[in-house]
Amino acid sequence: MKKKWTPAVAAVLAAGVMFSGEGMTFAAQAESTPYNVLASKKENQGQVQQFKSIDKQLDKIEEKLLEYKEKMNKIKEEEKQEESDGTEEVVQPITPTPTETPASDETVTTSADPVEETETDSDDDLTAEEGTEEEQVEKDLEDQPGYRGKFGALENRLNAVSKQVASLASKGADAAAVAERQARIDALKKDVAAALASIGQIEKEVQAEIKADKTVKEKAPKKGVALTKSWTIKFSKSLDADTLSTLDLVVMDAAGSLVETTFTYSDKTKSITLTPLQPYQKGAAYTLYIGKGIEGANGVPLKHTVKMDFTTTTGVTAAASIKAAGFSDVSDRYQEAVQAMVDQGITSGVGGGKFGIDQQIKRVDAAVMLAKALKLETGSAPDAGFKDVPKRAQAAVNALVKAGILSGKTATAFGADQTLTRGELAIILTRALKLSGDSTILSFKDVPPRYEAAVKAMVANGITNGKTATAFGTTDPVKRGDFAVFFHRAQQPASQDVEVVDIY
The missing domain is CATH 2.60.40.1220 (Immunoglobulin-like)
Incomplete structure (x- = not known):
């Protein structure tokens, strides 16, 4: 079965297939029980605000649970489209009736006289410093990157709201109003607990799969x-x-x-x-x-x-703390490729604890590294006749010329101090590693015939896809970091197998 799963919420969505139609039910919201009528106007006003706070928090918690449930249903519907024998019923979304709460300017009276709008006691000022009730719930969720943490945060919020309800009950608030909100809290707790149980089961299965994976x-x-x-x-x-x-x-x-x-x-x-x-x-x-x-x-x-x-x-x-092979300038995009070059003894960097990621690479330096990487016999190659190659690189250049991998700019000039271009690197890697990609169709507009076969090979073997959709950057200079990445990718075995070649 092919999966069409591309949602943002992974395990929570997957958990949806484990719920029955009755698995996540929300408390039906009818008209809220009126707030208690108290003798003290000031105390009554404070309790009205607390009831409002409670209702807003519960509305937000319920909204988040409903959001997850709707996404679960979407996954079930997608799965049902793909499964020829799919028989599982899609849980119908429940749209709760919003709790009816007093408007912001509504007052509760103890007699015919209206209650004046006065500030509440400091004990009842629940959200002055922390923001609105909805923002508190959202913040609780944002602080938790994991699914279990998110539902744990909702559970903790429900426990806090339950304490607020208990506090109101101890102050003589209307029993029916208190009971209604506590029942709603209990129902939401049950839903959260069911979600936590399902997520926990999925996590166990994933952990078991990773642990049992012997080919990873x-x-x-x-x-x-x-x-x-x-x-x-x-x-x-x-x-x-x-x-x-x-x-x-x-x-x-x-x-x-x-x-x-x-x-x-x-x-x-x-x-x-x-x-x-x-x-x-x-x-x-x-x-x-x-x-x-x-x-x-x-x-x-x-x-x-x-x-x-x-x-x-x-x-x-992160940029300052990430290091590869002791280099301070290697970010995670280059880390694996640079480490591989160091492990193979191809390079030790440019000194000063740096690899030189952003430095342009000269043809002579590329030749030395390439000869080491290919483990060429450098002692027996005849002199290639170049007059501009420093002594330290002569054996490497001679070996590469003998192997047909490199050639000079002229019969006597290798172009040692010239910067290696992306087009030249494509030719070098194609020859060195015998890459091919004749069937590849190029969309690049800057690839002359001389480089076409090599660039096709680079694209076909997943080494690079160019700088843009229409530009390969044939004449652009190659940086040391790019050289490391290209060579590392080029070393991956060519086959029809699908493999992860890089993570950065």
Whole structure:
């Protein structure tokens, strides 16, 4: 069965399929029981305000639960369209009748005399400093990136409201009004508890799947991640968007709670962007898991599931705290590629604790790194005849010329100090790694015939998609960071398999 799941609320939405029609019912709202008529005008006015606060909070809590339920129904409807034997009944949305509360200028009287509008006692001033009741509920939810935390926040808010109701009862408020609101609180608590139980079950299943996954490929952990970090997950092949599910793109915290995320897929870049709907917690540990339900456009399933741990920044900016192989200038976009180059002994950076991510790379430096990466025999190659190659790079350049990978600008000039261009790098990588992509159709307008086959190979093998839809940037200089990324991607095995090739 192909899935058409692309909602923003992952586990909560998935939880919807576990509820029956009676699983999440809201207390029917009829006319509210009138507030108690008290002898003290000032005390009565204060209790009126408290009842208003209670009703507003319950309305907002109910609204959030109803919102989740409607999204659950949407998922059920989408699933039903895809399942030939789908028989599960869609739960009809319930539209509660709003609680009828006094208008802001309404007064409750104890006799024929009207109650004057006076300030309430400080004990009854519930929201002066914290904002409106609705804002309090929203803030509680925004502070929780995980689903379990969100419903826990609603549960805590309901407990707080219950205490407010109990306080009113102790002050002699109308018994029927108190009972009505307490019954509504109890009904909402039941709904929240049901949601928590279902989410908990889903989380257990996801945790068990990750634990039992023996073929998972673990990516190097990342540290100092920004609290609002959006992950870009690049694949080797185009994906079938209908197979993308939020339960195959999971972020979990250290306690195993699912984080609320949303994602978008770009076929042009063959990548998914996964974004948290609320900021992560400072200094917290998380796990990103890419599941096996994803398929390529060719129908081939994802070859390996992928897991990557990451921890968030503790307050220092993410850019300053992220490091790869001891380099202070390597952000997470380049981290895996740079680390691979260091591990292979290809480079040790430019000194000063930096890799030189944004520095343009010279042809001579690219030649030295490439010869190391390809493990070419540099001692036996004949002199290529170039007069501008420094002694430190002569053996590497000679070996690359002998292998047919590089050539000079002229018979005696290699162009050692000239900046390597993107077009030249495409030719070098295509020759060095024997890449091909003859069937690829290019939309770029800046690729001369000399570079066309190489650029097609770069695109076909998922190494790059150009600078824009119509520009490859053929004559643009290559930076050291881009060289690392391109070479790293080019080293990935060419096949029809769908794999995660990069996460940044």
